[in-house]
Amino acid sequence: MRIATWNVNSLKARLPRVELWLAEVAPDIVCLQETKLADEAFPTMAFAALGYEAVHHGEGRWNGVAILSRYGIEGVVDGFATGIEADAEARLLSATCGGLRVVTVYVPNGRSLGHPMYQHKLGWLGRLRRHLDALASPDQDVVVCGDFNVAPEDRDVWDPVACHGGTHVSEAERAALAEVAEWGLVDVLRRRHQEGRLFTWWDYRAGNFHKHLGMRIDLLLASLPLAERLSWILIDRNARKGKLPSDHAPVVAEFTEPADSSGG
């Protein structure tokens, strides 16, 4: 079972590359962020032609998240679960794909420390934790993945000194992310690979990708039963190269099937 997450920075601009990438990487489940599409404009048929059922939660100009699945899609929840203050923006989508609970997230950027959107970001991560409480149990197979707009540790940024004082690295953001993970989720890339300079996002400007000045802010968090079945995980830097790339690279992980599901 191959699961991927990718902030595509406009699915309209990126669809040709996304289609080629799907054919090459062949993931079974894909979480997309920043589609920047209204639901009516989502290319359902393009994904169906590649063998994916899809669900999209969009608003048009900004944000927008989607889940593609080769295992079917059911139990869709747009945004936060009932009882949690609704999000005015399309940043969260949950669905069950063949027994796996899948949550795709596009966490607010925060803009700058002291900006109202920074407090909004912290509150949003708190609501995400409550969303997981309402949606699933950590003893199930659950994956929460997407663009968290938080680099969990200093080794997840190109230069902690240069980044200090900005968003993505503050103690409060890291604590809010840790609270989400403490629900019962493992950052599987970090569990498997401990070295620094494993980035998923590079600013378009100033040749930062070429200079490998990036951050690891796109995470694939798995519940413990799922995390224990990780075969491999990688950051697909090739998808950040060439013509008209997103500024994010996908994260792709392979998991073995649960032991009790063989043979059906």
Added chain:
DNA sequence: ATGGTCGAGTATCGA
């Protein structure tokens, strides 16, 4: 030169 590039949309804002 106090920016650098994208994508939204068509002036700027957001990332």
